[in-house]
Amino acid sequence: MKVGVLGSGDVAKALAGGFIKHGHQVMLGTRDTGKLADFVAKHQGAKAGSFADAAKFGEVVVLAVKGSVALDALKSAGAANLSGKPVIDATNPIADAPPANGVLKFFTSLDQSLMERLQSAFPDAHFVKAYNSVGNARMINPQFPAGKPTMFICGNDEKAKAAVRGINDQFGWETADMGKAEAARAIEPLCMLWCILGFTKNEWTHAFKLLHMA
Numbered sequence: 001m002k003v004g005v006l007g008s009g010d011v012a013k014a015l016a017g018g019f020i021k022h023g024h025q026v027m028l029g030t031r032d033t034g035k036l037a038d039f040v041a042k043h044q045g046a047k048a049g050s051f052a053d054a055a056k057f058g059e060v061v062v063l064a065v066k067g068s069v070a071l072d073a074l075k076s077a078g079a080a081n082l083s084g085k086p087v088i089d090a091t092n093p094i095a096d097a098p099p100a101n102g103v104l105k106f107f108t109s110l111d112q113s114l115m116e117r118l119q120s121a122f123p124d125a126h127f128v129k130a131y132n133s134v135g136n137a138r139m140i141n142p143q144f145p146a147g148k149p150t151m152f153i154c155g156n157d158e159k160a161k162a163a164v165r166g167i168n169d170q171f172g173w174e175t176a177d178m179g180k181a182e183a184a185r186a187i188e189p190l191c192m193l194w195c196i197l198g199f200t201k202n203e204w205t206h207a208f209k210l211l212h213m214a
């Protein structure tokens, strides 16, 4: 599979590394390819280009930029290059204000998530929320004594979610599909919950698991 990863930060590199590990081809998108020279040199199968180059390249696109600039990055990527494709949205709407007792502030409300904003701005792209509520160091095939952690996902397009489910299988996660785009109102704040342990106890290695009776 060809994957376009929008971003040059830790999440973009972790997910790009995961796709390469599992035999996919990756192009990362950035405003400054110089930032990725080291990564590309060390990862066979990785290329770097503009946001538009990466979006065009991908059959699947990953959005891994700062939440407050997600719309700008997608505009640079170009609606036509995203149209009809699954867009894995790993972003969080983290505000610039500092956390209060370890609790991050968001610039969104509980009545509208960032992913819903992105979905309405780019109606022909198929956004799927995923990989937003675990640290980048544990995104790819994490090993936990309690077994596979749970990746909570949501999105309006069933085919796009099926594609993300397949990626989650490869990356060592069980998938919990929470439904349509509105479910991102609940999935995005999992990032707040996840980060509390980091900010208050310096514990950054955990992940969530959903337990069922059967």
Ligand SMILES: NC(=O)c1ccc[n+]([C@@H]2O[C@H](COP(=O)([O-])OP(=O)(O)OC[C@H]3O[C@@H](n4cnc5c(N)ncnc54)[C@H](OP(=O)(O)O)[C@@H]3O)[C@@H](O)[C@H]2O)c1
Pocket: 006, 007, 008, 009, 010, 011, 012, 029, 030, 031, 032, 035, 064, 065, 066, 067, 069, 072, 073, 090, 091, 092, 093, 094, 131, 132, 133, 134, 135, 136, 137
């Ligand atoms: N860090 C984690 O472990 C973690 C875990 C789960 C989810 N997340 C979420 O994943 C996303 C990426 O996190 P990160 O820590 O890897 O990186 P980040 O520092 O939040 O974002 C870096 C990316 O944002 C882009 N960016 C910044 N300003 C921009 C602008 N004005 N226009 C266009 N693009 C701009 C940068 O583009 P350039 O390449 O052009 O500089 C870069 O690719 C965030 O939304 C974060 O909340 C993070």
